[in-house]
Amino acid sequence: MSTSQAPKRRITQRQIAERAGVSQATVSLVVNGKAEALSRIPASTRDRVLAVIREAEYVADPVARSLAGHGNHLIGIFTYEPAFPTASMDFYATLLSGIEGAAESLGYDLLLFTSAPVKEGKRSVFHPYSRIRLADGCLLLGREIASEELERMVETDFPFVVVGRRDTPGIPYVAVDYVTGTATLVEQAWEAGHRGFALLAVASEGESTRDRREGFTSALAGHGVEGDVLAVDPDDIASAWRWLRATEATVAFVESPADALGLHRQAAKEGIAVPDDLSIVVLADPSRAREEDPDFTRLSPPRERLGAEALALLSRILDPEVEVPVEAQRLTLACEITPGKTLAAPHAQPDQNGVSPS
Incomplete structure (x- = not known):
């Protein structure tokens, strides 16, 4: 019969601190035994920490003791x-x-x-x-x-x-507060007269993507409107462009600067002028923008x-x-928000009888 047991899980310095009623920093100083630092800790406090350590059979990681956090910067x-x-x-x-x-x-x-x-x-x-x-x-x-x-x-x-x-x-x-930044841009587009909104997001469930989506949807919900949302395949911008045109949105919010550039090129191929025919707002700031690239209206995270x-x-x-x-x-x-040049008022839309307002 095997007598082997699963290895005992090592107690952490945080748990020692909680049991001894001291800060984690104090435990770290005691564990690493630096005379200069120990001199600042009352003997009663040091003895209490050491008692908890002995009771828990704590053994400090030798590499962590010699290297981590002790002056090697x-x-x-x-x-x-x-x-x-x-x-x-x-x-x-x-x-x-x-x-x-x-x-x-x-x-x-x-x-x-x-x-x-x-x-x-x-x-x-x-x-x-x-x-x-x-x-x-x-x-x-x-x-x-x-x-x-x-x-x-x-x-x-x-x-x-x-x-x-x-x-x-x-x-x-x-x-970075992407929620507020995105919502602010949605409000700017609304004030400019846009009523058809689409969000082309990165295919991710990371918090930054979800925060942008929350800013987009919550701002539109305040106006009783729902925007269309698509997770973009960066290798198939043509499909994303077709989806965007099918939504009849007048303003596209695009999370990835690379995707926004691809959509801008698709628009040029079809003679769709940005922002006269379609506004594009980017929810990030390209760090390697070229002089010939569009000056997108965009979020500029302070990276x-x-x-x-x-x-x-x-x-x-x-x-x-x-x-x-x-x-x-x-x-x-x-x-921050960079105004750019790709957000403008949409063309006047015809009413249900096909008559454009004067």
């Missing part, structure tokens, strides 16, 4: 989708620039973790050869991150901040600031002398 960047393909660069280029600038000013070096294999277009930070604990903490980037992965990150007691809003409770993040604020938040979480309140671990930035 290394911040990891983990991307759940490849960061460098052309399709991803619109998002990642300025974001990484913001992270780099903040790292320089705060005295951090950056580690980009790339060894995780890509499976079905995604990675996992928990792959067998993960070296994420070489860093003090990590920024997580990705349109979609499974809630199970984020919950597991919290359980590991490893400091991290996600770039982008997440529904998973207890996740520190810095995000560079987004990256900088995410790293700044992580640096505060890492600081053992700083207590970051839970409510301060979720930051949402306003999304």
Whole structure:
């Protein structure tokens, strides 16, 4: 008969802190035994933490003890989708620039973790050869991150901040307010006279896509109107164009700048003038716009600031002398609007008798 047992799950520093009635930062200082830091902790507090540790048979990760969060000033960047393909660069280029600038000013070096294999277009930070604990903490980037992965990150007691809003409770993040930005553009189109609205979204259930959709639908619901919505296949813009024309919408809200450019080209092929015959509003800002590209009316997410604020938040979480309140671990930035030249009043529509208003 086998006497083997499942390995005992290691208690986390967060759980130790809760049992000892101290902060997680205090537990970290005790576990890592730095004389300079321990001198600031009352002996009674230190003894209480050590008693909980002995009772729980806690053994600190030796790599984490020697490397993570103790003055080596290394911040990891983990991307759940490849960061460098052309399709991803619109998002990642300025974001990484913001992270780099903040790292320089705060005295951090950056580690980009790339060894995780890509499976079905995604990675996992928990792959067998993960070296994420070489860093003090990590920024997580990705349109979609499974809630199970984020919950597991919290359980590991490893400091991290996600770039982008997440529904998973207890996740520190810095995000962009796409709901308000999208709703504001819908109101501008409504005030310009548009009554036929279509949304061509990215085929994703990530929070940023859902936030744009919420802004679109909620703003129209305020006027008692429902817009048409399509998840675009980026490899088949022609079908998306046919769908758009079938809706008879006078204004198209497009999530992806690349899709918007494709639709603009389709319009030109058919002699449809933008914005005279069809207005196009883009819900993102291309980071590599060419001079000959249309000047789209668009949302302009502050990507560079987004990256900088995410790293700044992580640096505060890492600081053992700083207590970051839970409510301060979720930051949402306003999304600017670039007026552009692709939103205009629609042509006067004929009434039911086919007569155009004078």
